[in-house]
Amino acid sequence: MSGRDLFPTSLRLLGKPVLVVGAGRVAARRAQALLDAGAVVTVVAPAAGDGVARLADAGLLTWVRREYATEDLEGVWFAQTATGVPTVDARVAADAEERRVWCVNASDHEASAAWTPASARVDDVTIAVNAGGDPRRAKALKDAIVLALKTGRLPLRRHRRGAGLPAGQAAGRVALVGGGPGDVGLITVRGRQLLAEADVVVADRLGPRGLLEELPDSAAGGPRVVEVGKAPGAHQATQDEINRILVDEAQAGNVVVRLKGGDPYVLGRGGEEAEFCREHGVDVEVVPGVTSAISVPAAAGIPVTHRGLATGFSVVTGHDELAELPARPDHTIVLLMGVRRLWHSVKHLRQNGLAPETPVAIVENGWTPDQRVTIGTLGTIAEQAAAVGVANPAVIVVGDVVRVSPYAPANFREHLFSKTSGPGHDQPN
Template identity: 60%
Template structure:
């Protein structure tokens, strides 16, 4: 008898942000195939809260530049375990479908005749900026946002400071990304926030502009994991310096003057 696979989003790493449906899937699992980021933090957090899971945990965690288990190996493992009749949870950081390759795992399992259930999770693209008091949209400041990785081609990203950009896995390419975005409509003075290790022990926020953030990152030794937010919504953050705060918008600039008027 073939088992099934549940693709469960672990969220950003705080066990309190795991969904109830995700918790129920973990409790019913025979085997948990877990990522490093998010997933491991949730399992540790559940254990600390006294939640006992009977499942065997298989760690397939990926480190930057090194894949402990290749994606093809993970796909094959999920099918193998399910064909042994086991109830398998593939515990993925954030949401399985936001830069998590969940779609690939779903397709592979379905092609092998294995039933798959998807349990969404809270993506770090939204939850980590919230830690720094940054909403990705805000009336009068931003009406849209785009989520990309630092490895994507961002030259084609349109919009100004009222179109928020969220960079995931972007620390290594931060200098290039900042320079590229500064050349566009956003300009060099566009606010930027970097939130390191969201919901983790090294949680820290750095705020600057596209012109300054690379130097700040080097000076402060910013490390992955981190989420980068670009746009005027950064001005709302309590971590924003006085010169970048919403009340300090430069009304001599046509763009910020319009935004300031909408705020009033």
């Protein structure tokens, strides 16, 4: 027998009697799988291993303590041999064949009327793999498919509305997914999985756009993409309109992914969107993302805290809250969406007490091929930014941690040595 003459199918054995002949480790695994499928399992064997004995003691199956007899197949829908004795297994298989009962012969897969695939479940998806009678190969392939499903590498989108869901449960729901700072590899596994399930993706301008390119075209069964990106002075949709889109699409029965840059709850208005969905009876899941406030400085080699340099940091949007922040170079300030008001922010920081020599870095398009890093001081950074045409999306970092960046000028690095070798350099961070 080869794999070519197999007809792959799935059996619904709920409440149906099945027979397992043998009670060793293989029989225990097969019996457990049959029980998981809801079958009524009888095991025939004069002795049993721990696995079968435990199932029998728990009342989950019936163990008949004797050798196999042909009559054991009466009324059975399915049989599994696992005695480890080829002659006994062959006899069970022959008896089953005569009675038109499908039987898996564990001793001789070539002569077996049925094969048991390597199988697994991911949510409501069942994976079953046969590999030419090579169980280790089948298991390796099964495990690879499971991994691809769990990491969103395979399409999980339902094409039959409500398929696989409990009766009466609506399919429509919303997931607010933080896509990270831009690199497609920095989204979470859960975020990728939800994208693979999505009927509709409501996408931000600053989200990981490469992920959208990986999705199948809607004409080929992929999700519909709704663009709602915001740029300074050029909004494709207002926040109220975005909220309404999420609810309307979910109430139409769709799985909706709101793909946002960074983290949806860090200056991303995710809290407003989640609240609006819940107010309208829509189930919403929030998937955290790698926030640009920390990850974009890291792309330029800048830690927001560093032993001997900074033990805390603040994240703001570059507006009037600057006056409330600690005015010390050992407290890192991260400005998001701050390019347009950079001159204003520099003025406020200096008025608040930060010296003009305080290091500043601007990281544009972090984690993308277009990333650019501009480093200066509070006294020079505004003019530097204007000269090179710094533009959003960008993250601005203010504080001594900028000295750690490999992009920092040599004189910044020289000053770094005296900072990190002074008192307190052994304190934990």
